[in-house]
Amino acid sequence: MTLNQRVLEWTEAELGVEGTVLEVVRAPAQVLSVPGKDVDPTAPETVQLAADLIATMRVSPGCVGLAADQVGVSARIFCVDVSGHVKTKTHHGTYVLCNAEVVEASRNEKAREGCMSVPDLTGDVKRASRLKVRGQLPVTGETVEIVTDAFEARCLQHEIDHTNGLLFIDRVAGAHALHQRQTYL
Amino acid sequence: MTIHAITVLGHDRPGIIADTTARLAGLGLNLEDSTMTRLRGHFAMTLLCAGEATTEAIRADLAPIAADGTLTVTVYDLPDEQTQAGDGRPFVLSVHGGDRPGIVSTVTAEIAAVGGNITDLTTRLSGDLYVLVAELELPADADVAVLESSVKRVTQELGVDATLRPIEADDL
Numbered sequence: 445m446t447l448n449q450r451v452l453e454w455t456e457a458e459l460g461v462e463g464t465v466l467e468v469v470r471a472p473a474q475v476l477s478v479p480g481k482d483v484d485p486t487a488p489e490t491v492q493l494a495a496d497l498i499a500t501m502r503v504s505p506g507c508v509g510l511a512a513d514q515v516g517v518s519a520r521i522f523c524v525d526v527s528g529h530v531k532t533k534t535h536h537g538t539y540v541l542c543n544a545e546v547v548e549a550s551r552n553e554k555a556r557e558g559c560m561s562v563p564d565l566t567g568d569v570k571r572a573s574r575l576k577v578r579g580q581l582p583v584t585g586e587t588v589e590i591v592t593d594a595f596e597a598r599c600l601q602h603e604i605d606h607t608n609g610l611l612f613i614d615r616v617a618g619a620h621a622l623h624q625r626q627t628y629l
Numbered sequence: 630m631t632i633h634a635i636t637v638l639g640h641d642r643p644g645i646i647a648d649t650t651a652r653l654a655g656l657g658l659n660l661e662d663s664t665m666t667r668l669r670g671h672f673a674m675t676l677l678c679a680g681e682a683t684t685e686a687i688r689a690d691l692a693p694i695a696a697d698g699t700l701t702v703t704v705y706d707l708p709d710e711q712t713q714a715g716d717g718r719p720f721v722l723s724v725h726g727g728d729r730p731g732i733v734s735t736v737t738a739e740i741a742a743v744g745g746n747i748t749d750l751t752t753r754l755s756g757d758l759y760v761l762v763a764e765l766e767l768p769a770d771a772d773v774a775v776l777e778s779s780v781k782r783v784t785q786e787l788g789v790d791a792t793l794r795p796i797e798a799d800d801l
Contacts, residue, residue, distance in 0.1 A: 471758045472727040477790045552799075564755040613725045614792040619749035619764045624667075 448590050451536040451581075456498045458583055459491050459540075463499025466515040468560045471611060475513050476561055479609040480520040485542040485585040490521060494540040494582040497523040507560060509599045511606030514561050520544070521582070522603040526596045531555075533594040544579030544604050546572075547589065557602060557612050558625060567612050568621035571601045630679050632707040633658065633687055639700035641672035649674070652690050656682040669754075672700075677707065717746065717766030719796040720773075722780070726789025728759040735787060736761065739779045744768045759789070764796065 456463070469475060483490045493512060501510045501523055508529055511522035525538040549572035558566040575597035577590045592600065602612060616622050637649055650660060663676035682690075687704045695702045724736055733752060740747060740763070749764040767773065777793050784791040 470756070471725065472789070477726075562755070562758065565753060565758075565760065610792075611725065613760055613762075614723050614790070615794075616721070616723060616762055618721050618796065619751040619762045622751055622753060622760060622762050624753070 445534045445591060445593055447534065448536060448588055450586075451539050451588050451590055454537070454539045454581060456495060456538060456540075458581075459495045459498075460583070461492055461495045463492075463495030463497070465503050466496050466500050468500065468504065468510070468514050469516050470560075471562050471613075473516070473561070475516055475518050476606070476611060477609050478513070478518050480511075480513055480518045480607045483519045483521050483542050485521075485580040485582045490519075490542065491582050493517060493519065493521060494523065494542075497521070497540065498525075498538065501525065504560060508595075509603045510560070511603045513606050513609070520607040522607060524596070524599055524603060526599050529595050531595040533596075534592045535596045536590060536592065540582050541577070541579030541588075541590075541600075541603075542582060542585075544577055544600070544607065546575065546601065546604060547578050548574075548576040549601070550574045554617060555598065556623070557598065559602070559612055562611060562613065563628075564625050565613070566623045566625050567616035568618075568623075569612050569615045570617055571598050571615075573597055575600060577604070630709060631681070632661075632709050633678050633680070633682075633684065634703075634705045634707050635674075635676050635678065635687070635691070636703045637672070637674040637691075637694065637700055639671060639695075641667055641670060642699075645672055645694070645700070646674065648694055649691065652694070653678055653687070656680060656687060656690055658682055658687070679709075715766060716769045718769065718771075718773075719748075719798075720745075720765050720767060721794055721796050722761075722763045722765060723792045723794075724761040724763075724784060724789055726759060726784075726787065727757055728754055729787065732759055732787055732789060733761060735783050736780060736791065737763070739776065739783055740765055742779070743771045743776050745771060745776065 509524040512519040551573045658678040658680035665674040
């Protein structure tokens with residue numbers, strides 16, 4: 445797996461603004477069901493939102509990714525950091541992607557996942573474990589492609605789903621694939 | 630061979646399954662299909678078993694399980710029906726949104742209207758969020774696009790979201 449060095453070296457210091465911790469909204473909030481609008485990665489409000497997403501992710505136990513609609517903003521931007529997760533293989537540290545889309549997806553695997561916006565349920569979801577994603581970095585707006593696997597691939601698909609107004613509930617594998625959460629982090 | 634349908638419902642505690650199935654085994658009954666789960670903290674079990682024991686004998690043998698009044702046990706006989714493998718196409722339907730009366734009846738009516746058969750269905754109420762996940766078989770001649778649009782229409786009226794997807798089985 446070839447890491448994208450630009451993304452790997454990216455840190456929130458590039459944003460140049462302090463993030464504010466925002467309240468995470470929960471389903472059935474309507475904002476979670478609406479496809480987000482494309483964002484201008486260079487716009488000051490986008491940069492501030494990127495910093496806010498990271499700040500909110502940092503203070504949320506177990507949180508490995510957060511999309512703008514989860515803080516009540518219907519916009520196609522999210523942050524990710526799976527570097528500390530036990531299921532992670534390849535990872536690119538902390539980063540924010542704007543207007544991201546899946547370019548290639550293969551090797552589906554089923555695993556149980558949860559979401560801060562659906563705090564009391566988990567679901568078994570089949571997702572690609574090899575993934576190529578294209579998006580734009582905030583501030584510079586440069587387009588980057590990330591090729592990754594395993595947990596980072598799952599996280600990216602989960603967050604991109606958020607930007608398209610979808611929850612993991614929309615993808616659970618069947619009637620016995622929805623579970624009451626057993627463990628809270 | 631008689632098929633006995635046994636339900637056990639009530640306050641959850643360790644040992645319900647072990648106790649019930651030991652008694653059924655003691656009667657020479659063979660445990661076949663079953664479902665056992667917790668619903669809002671209550672234990673709910675439905676199981677089918679086959680054997681020569683009479684319904685009255687099973688009821689008498691299971692009576693101690695319900696003796697403390699926290700569990701309800703029922704025993705009924707069913708005709709032995711062999712499952713027919715149909716030509717239906719399997720789908721999974723997810724519905725979620727704010728809890729309100731009528732979500733299940735409204736959505737399942739649309740499935741029934743095209744001759745779809747629900748083979749498994751789970752609902753969960755989590756705070757204000759209501760979630761329904763159904764597995765269904767659609768007749769070979771059912772128009773999936775028509776069903777999808779009718780489900781979208783009624784779920785929009787209910788203010789909830791719906792996703793209909795084919796179930797893909799990876800045969801190895």
